Amino acid sequence: MSKSDRYLEYLAAERASGRMYRALATLTSGDRREALLELAAIEDRHAAHWMALLHTAGVPIPEDTGELSPDDEQVVRRARRMGLGAVLGELEQAEREGAGMYDAEPDALPGMSTDEREHAEVLAGLMPAAEPVSSDVREQLNRAEPWHRTDKSGALRAAIFGVSDGLVSNTALVMGFAGTGVGGPTVLFAGIAGLLAGAFSMAAGEYVSVASQTDLYRRELALEAKELEEKPQEEQRELELLYRAKGLDPQTARVTAERIMADPETALDTLAREELGLDPDDLGDSRRVAVSSFAAFAVGASVPVIPYLFLSGTAAVVLAITLAILAMVVVGGSVGRLSGLGVTRSALRQVLVGGGAAAVTYVLGSLVGAGIG
Numbered sequence: 001m002s003k004s005d006r007y008l009e010y011l012a013a014e015r016a017s018g019r020m021y022r023a024l025a026t027l028t029s030g031d032r033r034e035a036l037l038e039l040a041a042i043e044d045r046h047a048a049h050w051m052a053l054l055h056t057a058g059v060p061i062p063e064d065t066g067e068l069s070p071d072d073e074q075v076v077r078r079a080r081r082m083g084l085g086a087v088l089g090e091l092e093q094a095e096r097e098g099a100g101m102y103d104a105e106p107d108a109l110p111g112m113s114t115d116e117r118e119h120a121e122v123l124a125g126l127m128p129a130a131e132p133v134s135s136d137v138r139e140q141l142n143r144a145e146p147w148h149r150t151d152k153s154g155a156l157r158a159a160i161f162g163v164s165d166g167l168v169s170n171t172a173l174v175m176g177f178a179g180t181g182v183g184g185p186t187v188l189f190a191g192i193a194g195l196l197a198g199a200f201s202m203a204a205g206e207y208v209s210v211a212s213q214t215d216l217y218r219r220e221l222a223l224e225a226k227e228l229e230e231k232p233q234e235e236q237r238e239l240e241l242l243y244r245a246k247g248l249d250p251q252t253a254r255v256t257a258e259r260i261m262a263d264p265e266t267a268l269d270t271l272a273r274e275e276l277g278l279d280p281d282d283l284g285d286s287r288r289v290a291v292s293s294f295a296a297f298a299v300g301a302s303v304p305v306i307p308y309l310f311l312s313g314t315a316a317v318v319l320a321i322t323l324a325i326l327a328m329v330v331v332g333g334s335v336g337r338l339s340g341l342g343v344t345r346s347a348l349r350q351v352l353v354g355g356g357a358a359a360v361t362y363v364l365g366s367l368v369g370a371g372i373g
Contacts, residue, residue: 003107004059011050011062013101017119018043019068020091023076028084032126035245039122042115049109088123095120111234114227118238121274125245160338162202162296164331168354170194170301171324174308175358178320179365184312191305199297207290214284220276225268235271236261242274303327321358328354 001009021040025033051061068076079087099117102108173194177187228235239257244250261267272278307319328350336346 004054004057006105007050007054007057007059007107008062010101010105011047011054013098014043014047014050015064016069016072018047019066020072020075023068023072024079024084024087027076027079031244031249032084034250035122035126035241038241039119042119046109046112046115049112053107084126088126092120092123095123111231114231114234114238118241121238122241122245125242159292159296160331160334162293163300164335164350165202166195166198166297166300167303167324167327167331168300168357169198171304171320171354172357172361174304174320175317176361176365178317179362180369181366182369184308184316187316188305188308191301191308195298195301195305198301199294202297203290203294206293207286210284210289211286214286217276217278217283221268221272221278221280224271224276228264228268228271232261235267239267239270239274300327300331324358325351325355 018040021036021043025036025040028036054061075087075090095116099120100113102113102116170191174187174191177190236257239260240250240253243253243256248256260270269280272280304320304324307316307323311319329347332347332350333343335341335350336343341349
């Protein structure tokens with residue numbers, strides 16, 4: 001795509017966004033209206049830049065009809081009928097998806113990329129805030145749903161689901177080998193191998209996933225720190241817009257932003273939380289997650305293996321099935337309590353799914369054993 005074509009595309013996008021924000025501003029008042037008009041003014045400045053480049057290149061500048069596109073008109077009609085809050089989430093998502101449009105554009109003005117990213121945050125701040133939950137209501141919720149109080153990090157959920165994975169997969173594996181009629185030591189070896197293979201696989205997968213996510217978060221924090229150092233005024237203006245979108249009056253928002261920007265560490269922490277949605281003190285611990293994933297899977301996978309440490313033959317098979325069913329009831333019930341599905345229903349589902357998988361592999365193992373015999 002030629003430079004002129006890019007400029008024309010950018011110009012059309014900026015004009016469309018400006019028209020959209022102005023149309024939405026007519027549907028509201030106060031700080032919401034001011035924030036939307038300011039976003040429109042930013043889009044106008046961007047559009048003016050592209051028009052200047054087109055003029056320099058000798059390319060005719062398309063006339064601005066001032067009319068919304070059919071899609072944008074539908075958005076405005078929906079906002080008029082259902083309220084501004086009904087469309088803000090959609091607009092925020094669109095802004096986030098297009099936030100990097102100027103990252104690789106050499107002819108963009110300094111700060112244009114920051115402006116585009118800022119738009120999504122402002123729109124997010126314009127959404128109605130949830131009413132604070134009173135201490136009495138919170139206590140009632142904690143009594144009714146204790147996982148809200150005891151499992152804020154999600155570690156308990158992850159542990160239970162990890163145990164479930166290990167239990168189901170290794171029970172199926174052990175039953176498959178038991179069905180072939182091979183000796184107890186062979187089944188034991190297969191069970192231990194399945195336990196270790198699955199646990200290491202879970203641990204490695206979680207480690208890579210969380211480590212990659214943490215690296216990404218750290219990069220975003222580093223970029224934010226660089227912008228804070230190189231463009232403090234723009235970052236302060238961003239904070240002002242965010243606080244105005246949250247309901248503060250312009251003067252209070254300006255004073256609050258100035259106080260935060262006076263301390264670079266506080267400013268970075270605030271921008272990370274408000275703009276990026278990150279907690280700088282908790283970006284993830286890949287090693288801890290890997291160890292916990294390994295342990296959770298191993299606990300579940302060990303259940304059908306334990307009988308083969310002491311028994312063999314039919315006795316080992318029966319005890320392995322009994323222990324596996326009991327464990328599935330406990331794990332399924334725990335999952336149901338956490339998910340809200342219901343203890344009995346979830347426990348029954350766990351037994352049917354896990355038991356069904358074990359039954360299928362046992363039958364297949366029996367067929368293989370018969371064929372070998």
